Amino acid sequence: MELLRDVAATSLFRDIDPKDLTRLANIVSTKQVEKGQIIFSTGEAAHGFYSVITGKVRIFRAVPSGKEHVLHVFGPGEAFAEVAVFKDMRFPATAQAMEASKLLYFPAVEFKRALAADPQLSLRLLALLSERLKFFVKKIEDLSLKEVPSRLAGHFLVLAGSHNADTFRLDMPKSQLAAYLGTLPETLSRTLRDMQNKGLIAMDGAEITIQDAAALEALARGEG
Amino acid sequence: MELLRDVAATSLFRDIDPKDLTRLANIVSTKQVEKGQIIFSTGEAAHGFYSVITGKVRIFRAVPSGKEHVLHVFGPGEAFAEVAVFKDMRFPATAQAMEASKLLYFPAVEFKRALAADPQLSLRLLALLSERLKFFVKKIEDLSLKEVPSRLAGHFLVLAGSHNADTFRLDMPKSQLAAYLGTLPETLSRTLRDMQNKGLIAMDGAEITIQDAAALEALARGEG
DNA sequence: CGGCTGATTGAATCAGATCAACTGCTGTGG
């Protein structure tokens, strides 16, 4: 069954007992969203969480003035908004499809039953939330203790690591990258120009090539 | 037994099956730390987590330049560093006693066994981590989208709420509060002066009185 | 009474935001 395959493709459920996968497949539903569509908004009542089958989703917080901060960008295999299942049933941020996407939806009540039945699944989820926390700790450190060039350097090193190559394409528009790094497109643009001038990177549109990894690492550590 | 009472006093274990409490009491040990003592450091190997019986502990990240950001301040009944149990076994931040404190220590391996045995305990922990995530989301929003006066106003409202009174004492030195809000003592001092001048608060040493809650709320929302 | 720590104030500076203009690309419709 196709649903079962999609559930199994969610990394949260990797290596989970096939019996539990089937149980999960019986409670999920699919949801197709188009580019730009809001999936849920900050503060909205939450009755379940999602995972991405195809496409890309951004999670962000916005303030009345219009400024936004992108907390995460999730792609295929990644779950999001699990938090809402356990805590006060409200989404803590807004989710929007960055392109046409196919999602899975897991209703909270049924999912909690699955959790109670399989302690292994709880441990997986605990590990996932722990990872998210660690990620946020880094974000907080970056925002409060480091400057934009430092954050950008760190981000490039992460991207290079995950692509396993010195050349890669940015996985989102530069305006979104700015909101992800806690700055504005103007500042990002200037920072990119500076990095090119200093020979740290080369850039052609959305394609970045790391030219001086050691210098980027020093910069990321805050020795800029 | 005294240990059992201390374990039961940890809010993470409120309403947990007494049988499991006993099991937990059998695996914990106590640790006495003096003021200023480092309990663990960022990146250090982690083999368990802690909770506070008496005293106060701050969790922070520091960069080489000497700047620090205080992520949490934990008091009696609160657990910390649970994250290290589930994810790659490293402490993601540094913990330091702000005063002489008595702690409980839960070894990870034994604790995981207790988790597997009691699904209820897993759910409690999931809820706790979810709460931490929500807290961090707010911190990230504050740091990237709001200014210092806005963050301080929000903090005062939280304190007033938890004390259920318009007058309260700061629970840490102002220098620490500054590091908690992502700024410096100088900036905090000036911001406090401005708030007094504008009649939003009154201050006498570490004692704060809220005088214009509505204005503080507007400020906290970012309408300042 | 020193001496330490935390807090406050002032002046100078800076990173980044803001405001505004312009470029270049892409897709659409005449």
Added chain:
DNA sequence: CCACAGCAGTTGATCTGATTCAATCAGCCG
């Protein structure tokens, strides 16, 4: 096939919140 609307990105000029550097002050403890 071209014209142009619309959006992402870049660049310049300016402004400002916050940091930095420096000095002083207040309280507390041995």
